[in-house]
Amino acid sequence: MNYNKKIILKNILVTLFLCLSMILIFPMNTQAAKKKSYKRAAVTVSASRLKKKPSSRSKTICKIKQYKSCTVLSKNKNGWYKVKYDKKTGYVKKNTVIVGSKAKKLLKKIKKSSYQKLGTFKITAYCWTGNPTASGVYPKSNHTIAVDPKVIPLGTKIKINGKTYVAEDTGVRNKSIDIYMSSRISAIYWGVKYLPVYKVVKPNIDIML
Structure with missing residues (x-):
């Protein structure tokens, strides 16, 4: 009887040891996996070509724009x-990007300096009249806005209510903006709003680096 008890006790102790070993091993592996991290890189040239292989002759997958x-x-x-x-x-060329803390610092500065507040504007909406805009292109919804060129030059990128538009048309005066919409109903539904307006500016990367 004592012999059987010893065998049972031995088996219990072995089982407990194995369980504890598994508990100790797996958290270590999980923590090791968590520690593995990749560095961020920021493109510093006008565009960096993402290549299929590490060679200039390799096929270009796409272009990664500046910043x-x-x-x-x-x-x-x-x-x-x-x-x-x-x-x-x-693959991208090393001389087209910066990596690590420098990239993180640059991206943070760009995010802060990419918009210049122009003030609060009267924002209305309009729909297509069948003619091209003052800049010669046809208007597009979620893209074209009409401005006073004395206040906002044509071609300027403007951020309103979280969306980015391009000043392509005229017909308003002073601090007013007319947003082009695809239908008359949408334009009427918009009504009149007074919102903060931001100019999208290109950061000076030479100062930031």
Whole structure:
């Protein structure tokens, strides 16, 4: 009887030891996985070409525009970074991006300095009359706005209520903006609003670096 008890006790102790070992091992692996992180990179040239392979002759997957960020997956000895951008993986030249804390600092400054407040404007809406805009292009919804060119020059990018528009038309005066909409009903529904208006400005990257 004592012998059987010893066997049972031994089995219990072995089982407990195995359970404790598993508990200790798996959290360590989980923590190690959490510690693994990738550096951010910011494009400093007008556009960086995302290549399929680390070679200038390789096929271009897409272009990453200036001030856009991507994630560095690994370094390449031939002057390339393997990166992930917009769910696409490829290679960019090292001299077209900055990485790590410098990139983080730059992106933070760009976010703060990308908009210049012009003040509160009277915002109305209009629909298509069948003619091109004052800048010669046809209006597009969620894109075209009419402005006073003495206040906002044509071609200026303007942010209103979280959306970015382009000043392509005229017909209003002073601190007023007319947003082009695809239908008369949408324009009527908009009514008249008074909202803060921001000019989208291009940051001076030379000062920031």
